[in-house]
Amino acid sequence: MEEEIRQMLLKGGLGAPPPPSLDIVIMQKIKAEQDRRIYRRVVINAVLKVLAVFALLVVAGAVLWWKAGRLDWSTVGERCAAAGLWVKDHAYVVAGGMLAVVFAGVFKFGRE
Amino acid sequence: MDQETIYIQQVVAGDVNRYAYFVEKYQKMAFATAMGILGNEADAEEAVQDAFLKAFRGLGSFRGGAKFSTWLCKITINCALGRVGSRGSRDGGSRGGGGSRAGGGFVDIELADEHLADVDSGYKRLNDQDQARCIREALDRMDVEDRLVLTLYYLNEQSIEEISAATVWSRDVIKMRLHRARKRMYGILSRMPELKNV
Numbered sequence: 167m168e169e170e171i172r173q174m175l176l177k178g179g180l181g182a183p184p185p186p187s188l189d190i191v192i193m194q195k196i197k198a199e200q201d202r203r204i205y206r207r208v209v210i211n212a213v214l215k216v217l218a219v220f221a222l223l224v225v226a227g228a229v230l231w232w233k234a235g236r237l238d239w240s241t242v243g244e245r246c247a248a249a250g251l252w253v254k255d256h257a258y259v260v261a262g263g264m265l266a267v268v269f270a271g272v273f274k275f276g277r278e
Numbered sequence: 279m280d281q282e283t284i285y286i287q288q289v290v291a292g293d294v295n296r297y298a299y300f301v302e303k304y305q306k307m308a309f310a311t312a313m314g315i316l317g318n319e320a321d322a323e324e325a326v327q328d329a330f331l332k333a334f335r336g337l338g339s340f341r342g343g344a345k346f347s348t349w350l351c352k353i354t355i356n357c358a359l360g361r362v363g364s365r366g367s368r369d370g371g372s373r374g375g376g377g378s379r380a381g382g383g384f385v386d387i388e389l390a391d392e393h394l395a396d397v398d399s400g401y402k403r404l405n406d407q408d409q410a411r412c413i414r415e416a417l418d419r420m421d422v423e424d425r426l427v428l429t430l431y432y433l434n435e436q437s438i439e440e441i442s443a444a445t446v447w448s449r450d451v452i453k454m455r456l457h458r459a460r461k462r463m464y465g466i467l468s469r470m471p472e473l474k475n476v
Contacts (some may be wrong), residue, residue, distance in 0.1 A: 169378045178413030181433040184309035200294045
């Protein structure tokens with residue numbers, strides 16, 4: 167009985183073998199997915215590294231400034247505002263520089 | 279630790295080529311499952327591709343509580359059913375549209391056990407082409423669930439436990455569905471003129 171039904175289902179088109187190229191297509195998609203994952207991770211790593219370096223530079227600069235005794239707390243707000251204005255005036259330069267560093271990171275790590 | 283678990287760990291660690299082992303081993307089962315639900319090769323092929331891709335994405339969260347084959351089967355069923363849904367809303371669907379259609383000249387009948395042998399002998403007297411056509415028509419008129427349970431049990435040769443793990447059905451429900459699916463298939467065949475007149 168079981169074998170009869172199995173044969174009937176096969177005759178009805180169920181249980182047909184998959185197309186010969188199916189496994190190749192699946193593996194291509196899997197590899198593309200893996201590449202996307204790696205690329206995403208590389209971009210995130212590069213952005214995080216740029217931010218970390220930037221934060222480190224700011225902190226190091228502040229410490230050096232303070233050690234040199236040139237840090238005048240009464241004018242910190244003013245200086246920050248001036249720095250902010252400089253960044254605003256040179257936004258394209260700053261954004262371009264950051265992007266260049268990110269792409270350099272992606273280019274370097276993306277080849278690994 | 280079995281071989282599949284080791285391979286899964288290797289894939290998760292980034293050795294994507296190891297995944298070819300699973301594709302090679304389970305593509306036939308996945309394709310048969312999708313065909314059982316969708317009934318046409320193009321849709322089944324896409325559903326299987328989706329299923330393997332989803333399994334790959336979720337491999338990191340696969341805890342090994344069930345066998346990989348059962349887990350993949352479950353994903354394949356969901357992908358194929360998703361396509362039935364979208365196809366149904368698009369064109370009403372042919373196979374996989376859901377159920378026997380009384381309007382098409384057939385009613386949803388379950389043949390009594392004593393008539394099964396009559397249908398069987400009538401069916402055997404048909405030539406190969408007519409047999410194939412009759413079965414295809416009968417499958418077209420069956421519910422998705424009926425075709426699915428027949429495929430999983432008879433073609434994929436999965437146990438009741440494995441089917442239960444891959445679907446949301448209990449063991450008793452599966453047994454009942456199998457019984458009804460068989461009788462429905464014979465019931466639909468019994469109404470076909472080719473089998474009536476032999």
